[in-house]
Amino acid sequence: MQAPCPLGQYREASGYCVPVWVAVWDYSTHFFSNVSYDTWQSGQAEEGSAGRSPGDETNYALSVASETASFVANRPYWSDTCQKTLADIGISVADLPSGLTADPISRLQLAAGSVVFLDGTTSRAPLGDLYTNSAVPGLAALVPLQTVADVFAGSPGTRAMTELGGNRIWIRPSYFNQIGSGWAAAVVMHELVHNIIGLTDDDLARNLGITLVNGSRDITVRLLTDCLN
Protein backbone atom coordinates (compact mmCIF):
# COMPACT_ATOMS: atom_id res chain seq x y z
CA MET A 1 0.00 0.00 0.00
CA GLN A 2 1.34 3.43 -0.93
CA ALA A 3 2.03 6.09 1.70
CA PRO A 4 -0.52 8.93 1.75
CA CYS A 5 0.46 12.09 -0.11
CA PRO A 6 1.58 15.14 1.90
CA LEU A 7 -1.03 17.70 2.94
CA GLY A 8 -2.04 19.81 -0.04
CA GLN A 9 -1.25 17.09 -2.61
CA TYR A 10 -3.16 14.21 -4.14
CA ARG A 11 -2.11 11.04 -5.99
CA GLU A 12 -2.61 11.04 -9.72
CA ALA A 13 -3.41 7.89 -11.71
CA SER A 14 0.28 7.77 -12.59
CA GLY A 15 1.03 7.19 -8.92
CA TYR A 16 2.79 10.49 -8.32
CA CYS A 17 1.67 13.01 -5.69
CA VAL A 18 0.85 16.41 -7.25
CA PRO A 19 -0.23 19.73 -5.65
CA VAL A 20 -3.91 20.47 -5.14
CA TRP A 21 -5.13 23.70 -6.70
CA VAL A 22 -7.79 25.69 -4.93
CA ALA A 23 -10.19 28.05 -6.70
CA VAL A 24 -10.51 31.24 -4.67
CA TRP A 25 -12.48 34.39 -5.25
CA ASP A 26 -10.22 37.33 -5.92
CA TYR A 27 -11.80 40.43 -4.39
CA SER A 28 -9.64 42.80 -6.40
CA THR A 29 -10.33 41.32 -9.85
CA HIS A 30 -13.74 39.81 -9.05
CA PHE A 31 -12.76 36.52 -10.69
CA PHE A 32 -11.90 33.09 -9.43
CA SER A 33 -8.25 32.21 -9.65
CA ASN A 34 -6.45 28.96 -9.00
CA VAL A 35 -3.82 29.03 -6.30
CA SER A 36 -1.82 26.20 -4.80
CA TYR A 37 -3.04 24.70 -1.57
CA ASP A 38 0.00 26.13 0.24
CA THR A 39 -0.71 29.64 -0.99
CA TRP A 40 -4.34 29.28 -0.05
CA GLN A 41 -3.40 28.05 3.41
CA SER A 42 -1.02 30.93 4.00
CA GLY A 43 -3.71 33.35 2.85
CA GLN A 44 -6.09 31.79 5.37
CA ALA A 45 -3.51 32.19 8.10
CA GLU A 46 -3.00 35.85 7.24
CA GLU A 47 -6.77 36.36 7.08
CA GLY A 48 -6.23 38.12 3.79
CA SER A 49 -9.21 38.93 1.59
CA ALA A 50 -8.65 35.86 -0.56
CA GLY A 51 -8.70 33.62 2.47
CA ARG A 52 -11.62 35.15 4.37
CA SER A 53 -13.30 32.45 6.44
CA PRO A 54 -17.01 31.81 5.91
CA GLY A 55 -17.84 33.56 9.18
CA ASP A 56 -15.81 36.61 8.21
CA GLU A 57 -17.36 36.62 4.77
CA THR A 58 -20.84 36.69 6.31
CA ASN A 59 -19.97 39.45 8.74
CA TYR A 60 -18.36 41.47 5.98
CA ALA A 61 -21.43 41.07 3.73
CA LEU A 62 -23.81 42.00 6.54
CA SER A 63 -21.75 45.10 7.24
CA VAL A 64 -21.81 45.98 3.52
CA ALA A 65 -25.61 45.64 3.52
CA SER A 66 -25.98 47.72 6.71
CA GLU A 67 -23.69 50.45 5.39
CA THR A 68 -25.70 50.48 2.18
CA ALA A 69 -28.95 50.87 4.12
CA SER A 70 -27.33 53.67 6.08
CA PHE A 71 -26.40 55.37 2.81
CA VAL A 72 -30.02 55.13 1.64
CA ALA A 73 -31.32 56.41 5.00
CA ASN A 74 -29.05 59.44 5.02
CA ARG A 75 -28.69 60.42 1.38
CA PRO A 76 -29.83 64.06 1.21
CA TYR A 77 -30.66 64.38 -2.48
CA TRP A 78 -33.13 62.27 -4.46
CA SER A 79 -34.45 63.18 -7.87
CA ASP A 80 -38.06 63.87 -8.76
CA THR A 81 -37.85 60.90 -11.11
CA CYS A 82 -37.02 58.69 -8.15
CA GLN A 83 -39.88 60.14 -6.11
CA LYS A 84 -42.25 59.37 -8.99
CA THR A 85 -40.90 55.85 -9.48
CA LEU A 86 -41.35 55.05 -5.82
CA ALA A 87 -44.89 56.44 -5.96
CA ASP A 88 -45.60 54.39 -9.09
CA ILE A 89 -44.23 51.25 -7.50
CA GLY A 90 -46.81 51.64 -4.74
CA ILE A 91 -45.25 53.67 -1.90
CA SER A 92 -47.91 56.26 -1.19
CA VAL A 93 -47.70 59.39 0.91
CA ALA A 94 -48.54 58.27 4.45
CA ASP A 95 -49.37 59.81 7.78
CA LEU A 96 -46.93 58.78 10.49
CA PRO A 97 -47.91 58.17 14.13
CA SER A 98 -45.96 61.33 14.98
CA GLY A 99 -48.49 63.37 13.02
CA LEU A 100 -46.04 64.10 10.23
CA THR A 101 -46.69 63.13 6.64
CA ALA A 102 -44.05 61.08 4.84
CA ASP A 103 -43.53 61.12 1.10
CA PRO A 104 -42.30 57.96 -0.70
CA ILE A 105 -38.61 58.88 -0.31
CA SER A 106 -39.05 59.58 3.40
CA ARG A 107 -40.81 56.25 3.88
CA LEU A 108 -37.97 54.50 2.08
CA GLN A 109 -35.43 56.26 4.28
CA LEU A 110 -37.35 55.45 7.46
CA ALA A 111 -37.44 51.78 6.45
CA ALA A 112 -33.71 51.88 5.67
CA GLY A 113 -33.10 53.14 9.18
CA SER A 114 -34.79 50.22 10.85
CA VAL A 115 -33.94 47.28 8.60
CA VAL A 116 -32.27 44.14 9.98
CA PHE A 117 -30.02 42.07 7.69
CA LEU A 118 -29.60 38.33 8.17
CA ASP A 119 -27.62 35.58 6.47
CA GLY A 120 -30.10 33.81 4.18
CA THR A 121 -27.85 30.81 3.60
CA THR A 122 -27.96 29.72 7.24
CA SER A 123 -31.31 31.09 8.45
CA ARG A 124 -33.68 28.55 9.95
CA ALA A 125 -36.61 30.98 9.83
CA PRO A 126 -39.64 29.28 8.22
CA LEU A 127 -40.38 30.63 4.75
CA GLY A 128 -44.02 31.09 5.77
CA ASP A 129 -42.92 33.74 8.31
CA LEU A 130 -42.05 36.07 5.45
CA TYR A 131 -45.70 36.09 4.34
CA THR A 132 -47.50 36.56 7.64
CA ASN A 133 -47.91 40.35 7.32
CA SER A 134 -49.28 40.14 3.79
CA ALA A 135 -52.67 41.42 2.67
CA VAL A 136 -54.05 37.91 2.18
CA PRO A 137 -52.60 35.86 5.06
CA GLY A 138 -54.58 32.79 3.98
CA LEU A 139 -52.20 32.31 1.07
CA ALA A 140 -49.32 31.80 3.50
CA ALA A 141 -50.76 28.31 4.02
CA LEU A 142 -49.60 27.50 0.48
CA VAL A 143 -45.99 28.40 1.21
CA PRO A 144 -43.79 25.29 1.14
CA LEU A 145 -42.60 24.02 4.51
CA GLN A 146 -39.03 25.18 3.98
CA THR A 147 -36.60 27.39 5.83
CA VAL A 148 -35.09 30.51 4.29
CA ALA A 149 -31.80 28.61 4.05
CA ASP A 150 -33.55 25.83 2.07
CA VAL A 151 -34.72 28.41 -0.46
CA PHE A 152 -31.26 29.96 -0.81
CA ALA A 153 -29.76 26.48 -1.25
CA GLY A 154 -32.34 25.37 -3.82
CA SER A 155 -32.37 28.65 -5.73
CA PRO A 156 -28.85 29.85 -6.55
CA GLY A 157 -30.29 32.88 -8.34
CA THR A 158 -31.78 34.26 -5.12
CA ARG A 159 -29.49 37.04 -3.85
CA ALA A 160 -31.79 38.53 -1.25
CA MET A 161 -35.19 37.87 0.22
CA THR A 162 -37.50 40.02 2.24
CA GLU A 163 -40.28 39.79 4.75
CA LEU A 164 -43.45 41.30 3.32
CA GLY A 165 -44.49 44.20 5.50
CA GLY A 166 -41.71 43.65 8.06
CA ASN A 167 -38.17 44.87 8.56
CA ARG A 168 -36.02 41.78 7.93
CA ILE A 169 -33.95 41.16 4.81
CA TRP A 170 -32.02 37.95 4.22
CA ILE A 171 -28.99 38.19 1.96
CA ARG A 172 -26.60 35.85 0.21
CA PRO A 173 -23.23 36.92 1.68
CA SER A 174 -21.10 35.76 -1.27
CA TYR A 175 -23.18 38.00 -3.55
CA PHE A 176 -22.99 41.12 -1.39
CA ASN A 177 -19.23 40.68 -1.15
CA GLN A 178 -18.76 40.99 -4.88
CA ILE A 179 -21.22 43.66 -6.06
CA GLY A 180 -20.47 47.35 -6.42
CA SER A 181 -21.86 49.91 -3.99
CA GLY A 182 -24.33 51.41 -6.49
CA TRP A 183 -25.86 48.07 -7.35
CA ALA A 184 -25.92 47.12 -3.66
CA ALA A 185 -27.92 50.28 -2.94
CA ALA A 186 -30.40 49.38 -5.68
CA VAL A 187 -30.76 45.83 -4.34
CA VAL A 188 -31.32 47.11 -0.80
CA MET A 189 -33.88 49.66 -2.05
CA HIS A 190 -35.71 46.90 -3.93
CA GLU A 191 -35.91 44.80 -0.78
CA LEU A 192 -37.01 47.79 1.31
CA VAL A 193 -39.93 48.29 -1.06
CA HIS A 194 -41.12 44.74 -0.22
CA ASN A 195 -40.79 45.65 3.46
CA ILE A 196 -42.75 48.87 3.15
CA ILE A 197 -45.70 47.91 0.97
CA GLY A 198 -45.75 44.12 1.33
CA LEU A 199 -46.05 43.38 -2.39
CA THR A 200 -44.30 40.63 -4.34
CA ASP A 201 -42.16 41.21 -7.44
CA ASP A 202 -45.06 40.50 -9.78
CA ASP A 203 -47.12 43.26 -8.19
CA LEU A 204 -44.19 45.69 -8.17
CA ALA A 205 -43.53 45.05 -11.86
CA ARG A 206 -47.17 45.57 -12.69
CA ASN A 207 -47.21 48.86 -10.78
CA LEU A 208 -44.16 49.99 -12.74
CA GLY A 209 -45.71 48.85 -16.00
CA ILE A 210 -42.85 46.50 -16.82
CA THR A 211 -42.73 42.83 -17.73
CA LEU A 212 -40.20 40.80 -15.80
CA VAL A 213 -37.82 39.31 -18.35
CA ASN A 214 -34.88 38.83 -16.01
CA GLY A 215 -36.99 38.37 -12.90
CA SER A 216 -36.32 40.44 -9.82
CA ARG A 217 -33.31 42.07 -11.45
CA ASP A 218 -35.49 44.16 -13.78
CA ILE A 219 -37.03 46.01 -10.83
CA THR A 220 -33.59 46.60 -9.33
CA VAL A 221 -32.33 47.99 -12.65
CA ARG A 222 -35.27 50.42 -12.73
CA LEU A 223 -34.50 51.65 -9.22
CA LEU A 224 -30.82 52.01 -10.08
CA THR A 225 -31.66 54.00 -13.21
CA ASP A 226 -34.27 56.27 -11.68
CA CYS A 227 -32.86 56.79 -8.21
CA LEU A 228 -29.13 56.25 -8.12
CA ASN A 229 -27.80 57.71 -11.34
Next chain:
Amino acid sequence: MVRMVLLLLGASVSLLSQVPLDEAGKEGVLQVLIVDSFGKPLQGTFAVSVREVVNGVPGKEVRIAPKVTLGYGTYTLTVRGSPAYPVDKKITIDRRYQLVVVPLFLAPIESPWEGNTVRGRLPAGSRDRRCTYVRLLSALAETEYAEAAAMESGDFVFQNIKPGRYILVTLGDVGICDVVATDVLPKHEQELTLP
Protein backbone atom coordinates in the same frame (compact mmCIF):
# COMPACT_ATOMS: atom_id res chain seq x y z
CA MET B 1 -99.58 53.18 -51.75
CA VAL B 2 -99.82 49.59 -50.54
CA ARG B 3 -96.59 48.82 -52.37
CA MET B 4 -94.91 51.78 -50.59
CA VAL B 5 -96.06 50.55 -47.15
CA LEU B 6 -94.84 47.05 -47.87
CA LEU B 7 -91.48 48.43 -48.96
CA LEU B 8 -91.15 50.51 -45.78
CA LEU B 9 -92.25 47.55 -43.66
CA GLY B 10 -89.70 45.30 -45.37
CA ALA B 11 -86.94 47.85 -44.85
CA SER B 12 -87.74 48.24 -41.15
CA VAL B 13 -87.82 44.46 -40.58
CA SER B 14 -84.49 44.20 -42.37
CA LEU B 15 -83.07 47.02 -40.22
CA LEU B 16 -84.32 45.37 -37.03
CA SER B 17 -82.65 42.10 -37.90
CA GLN B 18 -79.29 43.86 -38.37
CA VAL B 19 -79.20 45.97 -35.20
CA PRO B 20 -78.44 44.14 -31.94
CA LEU B 21 -80.89 44.50 -29.11
CA ASP B 22 -80.37 47.79 -27.38
CA GLU B 23 -79.02 46.88 -23.96
CA ALA B 24 -78.15 50.42 -22.99
CA GLY B 25 -79.27 51.11 -19.47
CA LYS B 26 -79.50 47.44 -18.52
CA GLU B 27 -77.57 46.39 -15.45
CA GLY B 28 -76.50 43.15 -13.85
CA VAL B 29 -75.10 42.21 -10.47
CA LEU B 30 -71.57 40.87 -10.55
CA GLN B 31 -70.33 38.86 -7.61
CA VAL B 32 -66.63 38.03 -7.44
CA LEU B 33 -65.74 35.00 -5.36
CA ILE B 34 -62.03 34.99 -4.51
CA VAL B 35 -60.61 31.59 -3.62
CA ASP B 36 -57.17 30.03 -3.27
CA SER B 37 -55.84 27.49 -5.75
CA PHE B 38 -57.57 24.70 -3.82
CA GLY B 39 -60.93 26.46 -3.99
CA LYS B 40 -61.00 27.66 -0.39
CA PRO B 41 -62.55 31.16 -0.06
CA LEU B 42 -59.95 33.74 0.94
CA GLN B 43 -60.20 36.54 3.45
CA GLY B 44 -58.00 39.60 3.34
CA THR B 45 -57.49 42.89 1.59
CA PHE B 46 -58.05 42.71 -2.14
CA ALA B 47 -57.96 45.28 -4.89
CA VAL B 48 -60.78 44.45 -7.29
CA SER B 49 -61.23 46.66 -10.32
CA VAL B 50 -62.84 46.69 -13.75
CA ARG B 51 -62.13 48.43 -17.01
CA GLU B 52 -64.94 48.55 -19.50
CA VAL B 53 -63.86 47.43 -22.95
CA VAL B 54 -65.41 49.50 -25.72
CA ASN B 55 -64.52 48.66 -29.32
CA GLY B 56 -61.68 46.50 -28.03
CA VAL B 57 -60.13 49.34 -26.04
CA PRO B 58 -60.09 49.08 -22.24
CA GLY B 59 -61.26 52.23 -20.49
CA LYS B 60 -60.40 53.76 -17.16
CA GLU B 61 -59.78 51.42 -14.23
CA VAL B 62 -62.48 51.65 -11.58
CA ARG B 63 -62.19 50.05 -8.14
CA ILE B 64 -65.24 47.97 -7.23
CA ALA B 65 -66.53 45.97 -4.29
CA PRO B 66 -66.65 42.17 -4.67
CA LYS B 67 -70.40 42.55 -5.26
CA VAL B 68 -71.36 45.35 -7.57
CA THR B 69 -73.95 46.39 -10.13
CA LEU B 70 -72.53 47.07 -13.58
CA GLY B 71 -74.00 48.05 -16.92
CA TYR B 72 -74.26 45.35 -19.54
CA GLY B 73 -71.02 45.09 -21.50
CA THR B 74 -67.56 43.62 -21.63
CA TYR B 75 -65.01 44.32 -18.92
CA THR B 76 -61.52 43.37 -17.85
CA LEU B 77 -61.76 42.31 -14.25
CA THR B 78 -58.55 42.59 -12.22
CA VAL B 79 -58.06 41.06 -8.79
CA ARG B 80 -54.93 41.69 -6.76
CA GLY B 81 -54.11 40.53 -3.26
CA SER B 82 -50.52 40.15 -2.19
CA PRO B 83 -48.85 37.63 -2.12
CA ALA B 84 -50.84 36.31 -5.08
CA TYR B 85 -50.15 36.68 -8.79
CA PRO B 86 -52.40 39.46 -10.11
CA VAL B 87 -55.33 38.08 -12.13
CA ASP B 88 -56.93 39.63 -15.21
CA LYS B 89 -60.10 38.11 -16.52
CA LYS B 90 -62.34 39.15 -19.38
CA ILE B 91 -65.99 39.08 -18.37
CA THR B 92 -69.24 39.99 -20.07
CA ILE B 93 -72.15 41.27 -18.06
CA ASP B 94 -75.20 40.09 -19.94
CA ARG B 95 -77.42 38.69 -17.22
CA ARG B 96 -79.12 40.11 -14.18
CA TYR B 97 -76.86 38.16 -11.85
CA GLN B 98 -73.54 36.51 -12.48
CA LEU B 99 -70.83 34.93 -10.42
CA VAL B 100 -67.15 34.98 -11.30
CA VAL B 101 -64.76 32.71 -9.43
CA VAL B 102 -61.23 34.11 -9.25
CA PRO B 103 -58.59 31.72 -7.97
CA LEU B 104 -55.41 33.27 -6.57
CA PHE B 105 -52.09 31.42 -6.81
CA LEU B 106 -49.28 32.12 -4.40
CA ALA B 107 -46.51 34.22 -5.96
CA PRO B 108 -42.90 34.21 -4.81
CA ILE B 109 -41.63 37.36 -3.13
CA GLU B 110 -38.62 37.31 -5.44
CA SER B 111 -39.03 36.38 -9.09
CA PRO B 112 -38.53 34.14 -10.88
CA TRP B 113 -40.09 31.29 -8.99
CA GLU B 114 -37.66 28.39 -8.80
CA GLY B 115 -40.22 25.77 -9.64
CA ASN B 116 -41.07 22.34 -8.38
CA THR B 117 -41.02 18.87 -9.85
CA VAL B 118 -44.20 16.82 -9.90
CA ARG B 119 -43.93 13.14 -10.77
CA GLY B 120 -46.64 10.59 -11.37
CA ARG B 121 -47.47 7.25 -12.90
CA LEU B 122 -50.33 6.65 -15.30
CA PRO B 123 -53.41 5.00 -13.80
CA ALA B 124 -53.50 1.27 -14.62
CA GLY B 125 -56.42 1.66 -17.05
CA SER B 126 -54.55 4.28 -19.06
CA ARG B 127 -51.41 2.15 -19.20
CA ASP B 128 -53.41 -0.82 -20.45
CA ARG B 129 -55.01 1.25 -23.21
CA ARG B 130 -51.75 3.05 -24.06
CA CYS B 131 -53.11 6.44 -23.14
CA THR B 132 -49.70 8.03 -22.65
CA TYR B 133 -50.47 11.72 -23.20
CA VAL B 134 -51.17 13.56 -19.98
CA ARG B 135 -52.80 16.94 -19.42
CA LEU B 136 -52.80 18.52 -15.98
CA LEU B 137 -55.41 21.27 -15.73
CA SER B 138 -56.11 23.54 -12.81
CA ALA B 139 -59.62 22.85 -11.56
CA LEU B 140 -60.11 26.60 -11.16
CA ALA B 141 -57.95 28.62 -13.56
CA GLU B 142 -58.05 28.08 -17.31
CA THR B 143 -54.57 29.60 -17.66
CA GLU B 144 -52.85 26.99 -15.48
CA TYR B 145 -52.20 23.76 -17.33
CA ALA B 146 -49.34 21.53 -18.44
CA GLU B 147 -48.91 18.64 -20.86
CA ALA B 148 -46.50 15.71 -20.94
CA ALA B 149 -45.97 12.34 -22.59
CA ALA B 150 -45.48 9.42 -20.24
CA MET B 151 -42.53 7.10 -20.66
CA GLU B 152 -42.85 3.43 -21.60
CA SER B 153 -43.02 2.62 -17.90
CA GLY B 154 -46.00 4.95 -17.46
CA ASP B 155 -43.99 7.51 -15.46
CA PHE B 156 -44.34 11.20 -16.26
CA VAL B 157 -42.91 14.43 -14.92
CA PHE B 158 -44.19 18.00 -14.82
CA GLN B 159 -42.19 21.01 -13.76
CA ASN B 160 -43.17 24.43 -12.42
CA ILE B 161 -46.68 23.48 -11.37
CA LYS B 162 -48.16 25.92 -8.91
CA PRO B 163 -49.73 24.29 -5.85
CA GLY B 164 -53.47 23.74 -6.15
CA ARG B 165 -56.22 21.33 -7.16
CA TYR B 166 -55.87 19.87 -10.64
CA ILE B 167 -57.64 17.56 -13.03
CA LEU B 168 -55.38 15.01 -14.70
CA VAL B 169 -56.58 13.79 -18.09
CA THR B 170 -54.94 10.92 -19.95
CA LEU B 171 -55.35 10.57 -23.71
CA GLY B 172 -54.42 8.08 -26.40
CA ASP B 173 -55.60 6.75 -29.74
CA VAL B 174 -58.90 5.80 -28.15
CA GLY B 175 -59.49 9.33 -26.88
CA ILE B 176 -59.75 10.19 -23.20
CA CYS B 177 -58.96 7.27 -20.92
CA ASP B 178 -58.97 8.71 -17.41
CA VAL B 179 -60.01 11.91 -15.71
CA VAL B 180 -58.72 12.13 -12.16
CA ALA B 181 -58.69 14.89 -9.55
CA THR B 182 -55.35 15.37 -7.82
CA ASP B 183 -53.61 17.93 -5.61
CA VAL B 184 -50.25 19.54 -6.22
CA LEU B 185 -49.01 20.36 -2.77
CA PRO B 186 -46.66 23.18 -1.79
CA LYS B 187 -43.54 21.01 -1.95
CA HIS B 188 -40.35 21.26 -3.94
CA GLU B 189 -40.70 17.67 -5.18
CA GLN B 190 -43.62 15.31 -4.98
CA GLU B 191 -45.33 12.24 -6.34
CA LEU B 192 -48.95 12.67 -7.41
CA THR B 193 -51.42 10.33 -5.78
CA LEU B 194 -53.34 8.61 -8.58
CA PRO B 195 -55.48 5.45 -8.65
